[in-house]
Amino acid sequence: MCTGKCSRFVGLSLLPMAFICMIANLLLMFPNGETKWTDHLATQVWLMAGLLGSGLFMLCPSCNAIRAGGKGCCGEGCCGNRCRMLRSLISSIFGGLGSFYCVVVSGTALSDGPVCNLNDLSGKDAQWGYHLKGLNESYLTNQASWDLCVQPPKIVLWHIVLFSILLGIGALEFVLCASQLINSLIGVICGDCRKKGKNEA
Incomplete structure (x- = not known):
């Protein structure tokens, strides 16, 4: 697969992943689709790893990778697609950092568990906290x-479902950004391998 087609594939793969991460992070802010719990959210929810790291940060490398799969800024000859490949290379670095941030935050969130209340009371009698964090056995394997x-x-x-989605997609985005980083580097050095007349606009 040539560098141009590979870039386009990576870009089109990253785009929907970014939107899924943003939606997952927004859902985490409204447990069960309700707004009354927003005062008792886990710290990792407020770190916006899905909205920023694997979401908004991923739009730039995605769009640049898609553009790198199109016709070069100088057309045939001059620099081929090297200019767009260089932009894609740089943005892939930032995308990789954003996805890594999402993976770390999501992993920590799954380890700590959600902030919850041990009773139905409110005010001073409520017992909010990370009550699943200090258990001898991980709550992930102890459904009771x-x-x-x-x-x-x-x-x-x-908490588990949405942060697992962020963790999984974040890890996949990191792999795609790393592959695009290598692909873009090859594209900068060697140019686009597509033949004349087959370039995509």
Whole structure:
């Protein structure tokens, strides 16, 4: 696969992933789709790893990779597609950092568990905290421990599913950005391998 086609494939793959991460992060801010729990969210939710790291940060490398798969800024000859490949190379570095940030934050979130309340009470009698963090056995493998969290309802499942999505997509984005970094470097050095007349606009 030539550098241009590879860039286009990476760019078109990163674009939907970025939007999925942004949606997942927004859902984390509203447990069970309700706004009344926003005062009791895990720190990792507010770090916006999905919205920023694997979301908005990923739009730039995605768009640059797609553009790198098009016709070069100087057309045939002069520099081929090297100019766009160089931009894609630089943006892939930032994309890789953003996705790595998402992976680290998501992994920490899954390790610590959600912020939850041990009872149905509010005010001073409420017991909010990371109650699943200090257990002898990881709450991820001990589903019975999920019952400790009374409020928000089903917060543990909500937390695990959405942060697992961010972790998985973040890791995949990191791999794609790393591959695009190598692909762009080859493109800068060697130019676009596509033949004349087959360049995509």
